[in-house]
Amino acid sequence: MFNVAIIGASGYTGGELLRMLLNHPEVEITDITSRQYDGTPAHKLHSHIRDSGLVFKNKSPGDLDADVVFTATPHGASMKIVPEILETGAKVVDLSGDYRYRDTAVYEKWYGMEHTDKENKGAFGLPELYRDEIKKADLVANPGCFPTGAILSSYPLVKNNLVSRIIIDSKTGVSGAGINPSATTHYPNIADNVNPYKISSHRHMSEIQQELHGFEGVKVSFTPHLVPVIRGIQTTSHSLLNDENIDITPDEIRKLYEKEYGDEYFIKLMDEGEIPHLSSVRGSNFVHIGGFEIDETGRLVMLSCIDNLVKGASGQAIQNMNIILGIDETLGLTHFGLHP
Numbered sequence: 001m002f003n004v005a006i007i008g009a010s011g012y013t014g015g016e017l018l019r020m021l022l023n024h025p026e027v028e029i030t031d032i033t034s035r036q037y038d039g040t041p042a043h044k045l046h047s048h049i050r051d052s053g054l055v056f057k058n059k060s061p062g063d064l065d066a067d068v069v070f071t072a073t074p075h076g077a078s079m080k081i082v083p084e085i086l087e088t089g090a091k092v093v094d095l096s097g098d099y100r101y102r103d104t105a106v107y108e109k110w111y112g113m114e115h116t117d118k119e120n121k122g123a124f125g126l127p128e129l130y131r132d133e134i135k136k137a138d139l140v141a142n143p144g145c146f147p148t149g150a151i152l153s154s155y156p157l158v159k160n161n162l163v164s165r166i167i168i169d170s171k172t173g174v175s176g177a178g179i180n181p182s183a184t185t186h187y188p189n190i191a192d193n194v195n196p197y198k199i200s201s202h203r204h205m206s207e208i209q210q211e212l213h214g215f216e217g218v219k220v221s222f223t224p225h226l227v228p229v230i231r232g233i234q235t236t237s238h239s240l241l242n243d244e245n246i247d248i249t250p251d252e253i254r255k256l257y258e259k260e261y262g263d264e265y266f267i268k269l270m271d272e273g274e275i276p277h278l279s280s281v282r283g284s285n286f287v288h289i290g291g292f293e294i295d296e297t298g299r300l301v302m303l304s305c306i307d308n309l310v311k312g313a314s315g316q317a318i319q320n321m322n323i324i325l326g327i328d329e330t331l332g333l334t335h336f337g338l339h340p
């Protein structure tokens with residue numbers, strides 16, 4: 001058995017880590033921390049998690065008894081905590097944006113704050129692309145929720161140099177904003193509505209660009225929309241085919257995806273004409289990818305669905321934990337989504 005601890009366990013991704021780790025056959029949760037709820041049983045906040053015996057403690061990061069620590073904390077907070085944990089010899093999976101950037105100057109530009117831990121570098125925790133780096137890492141930077149769905153649904157296109165321009169349009173559920181209520185997440189502002197936000201400047205665009213721009217000549221744009229669902233991210237990517245690839249067929253594109261992802265347990269490619277749905281992945285670590293259609297103008301449409309709290313956060317964090325511990329990558333994560 002491996003010991004694991006969660007910092008920020010009172011939040012949404014912390015609660016989701018608890019839900020899945022309590023059913024994981026190879027780990028024991030030794031510590032869950034919260035500054036606000038010191039001494040409070042876990043189920044008082046996460047009412048679905050009963051009888052775990054776990055109690056929030058306001059423990060210092062350096063005092064945790066764990067082989068792996070999840071930092072389910074906001075950006076800016078993680079970089080203050082992670083160095084102290086690494087000094088204890090524990091490995092870290094960080095769920096914030098703090099360690100996702102190869103160049104901290106890009107982080108500082110998009111997050112508008114100084115990066116105070118330039119020494120520790122994280123492996124980018126998208127296992128389907130970076131499994132070998134993650135295996136060797138002491139620190140894994142779990143990707144953002146939007147970038148997970150967006151990168152996975154476009155990666156084979158840029159890797160094979162098929163497209164010059166990708167315009168990504170995502171719809172997200174409200175749990176993406178975390179546990180603290182705000183005017184943005186207030187029910188009358190959300191319900192029966194669609195709210196585009198940060199339409200040309202969302203910080204996740206820079207993370208998607210980092211991963212997809214690495215392939216020369218591809219420009220990526222991104223616009224998110226808040227929709228009245230609790231969980232899930234539906235992404236539609238509009239890609240403009242290169243002139244030299246304008247005659248490629250949907251079937252040829254599908255074959256590239258099958259080659260790239262055929263062995264990936266958590267990526268499911270939809271059949272021809274089948275549309276991915278949020279309700280099929282809700283609560284699960286699966287990514288459903290579909291689309292594969294090209295219109296008369298040479299626009300290729302790809303679609304993906306994930307659960308922002310699972311493959312977009314805590315499930316992927318457990319997948320990364322499994323990889324760094326050298327155990328089966330799918331342990332604790334094989335459950336299907338909650339349909340309908």
Ligand SMILES: NC(=O)c1ccc[n+]([C@@H]2O[C@H](COP(=O)([O-])OP(=O)(O)OC[C@H]3O[C@@H](n4cnc5c(N)ncnc54)[C@H](OP(=O)(O)O)[C@@H]3O)[C@@H](O)[C@H]2O)c1
Pocket residue numbers: 007008009010011012013014033034035036037072073074075077095096097143144145175176177178179180308309312313
């Ligand atoms: N929600 C999503 O769908 C999602 C998806 C991907 C990534 N993420 C990322 O995952 C991280 C956690 O997100 P979340 O949605 O779980 O947020 P959340 O619901 O707001 O929870 C974050 C928790 O972190 C703790 N915290 C806040 N500031 C802290 C500090 N300075 N030091 C220690 N603990 C602190 C708080 O607990 P106490 O006040 O009780 O200590 C809080 O409950 C964020 O970086 C977020 O961007 C979230």
